[in-house]
Amino acid sequence: MDRTPAAPDPEDAPVIVVGAAILHAGRVLAARRSAPAHLAGGWEFPGGKLEPGETEAAALVRECQEELGVTVRAVARLPGVWPLNQGYVLHLWRAELLAGEPQPLEDHSELRWLAPHELDDVAWLPQDRDAVAVVARLMATTPSG
Numbered sequence: 375m376d377r378t379p380a381a382p383d384p385e386d387a388p389v390i391v392v393g394a395a396i397l398h399a400g401r402v403l404a405a406r407r408s409a410p411a412h413l414a415g416g417w418e419f420p421g422g423k424l425e426p427g428e429t430e431a432a433a434l435v436r437e438c439q440e441e442l443g444v445t446v447r448a449v450a451r452l453p454g455v456w457p458l459n460q461g462y463v464l465h466l467w468r469a470e471l472l473a474g475e476p477q478p479l480e481d482h483s484e485l486r487w488l489a490p491h492e493l494d495d496v497a498w499l500p501q502d503r504d505a506v507a508v509v510a511r512l513m514a515t516t517p518s519g
């Protein structure tokens with residue numbers, strides 16, 4: 375039997391990764407990846423891959439519960455689609471923290487709440503930089519809660 379993994383079909387729709395821009399008290403939550411090795415140490419938005427049949431909002435809520443132990447509400451998708459590696463694309467959602475204090479339970483080694491002037495203080499994954507710029511613009515126009 376041929377056990378070679380099938381090459382990705384270019385006709386396949388890309389896998390959507392939903393990222394949460396959780397805004398709280400004028401800051402956004404950033405998370406430092408702990409795995410896999412080639413991404414470890416880079417900062418990103420908490421989130422993960424959409425599962426079959428799942429809405430983006432539901433995936434966002436599920437991933438934030440699993441990774442951070444918090445309940446969030448997906449408020450609105452931010453404009454943009456950012457290509458990641460392995461044929462993934464990032465969709466970013468503004469999210470509101472409803473309950474809990476975020477903890478790095480899964481996939482992350484550190485969390486930070488960043489004020490607008492601190493957005494450049496962490497080493498974002500290179501593929502996230504344009505998305506971070508969109509979040510910076512959002513924070514500039516969002517009254518802090």
Ligand SMILES: Nc1nc2c([nH]c(=O)n2[C@H]2C[C@H](O)[C@@H](COP(=O)(O)OP(=O)(O)OP(=O)(O)O)O2)c(=O)[nH]1
Nearest residue numbers: 391392393418419420421422423458462499501502
């Ligand atoms: N969550 C998230 N993932 C990102 C961002 N930027 C970026 O390149 N990625 C990559 C890292 C991973 O290769 C992929 C997301 O996969 P993941 O491992 O977080 O997803 P998951 O929680 O569903 O993981 P799994 O169940 O497959 O283990 O997208 C980002 O800002 N947020």
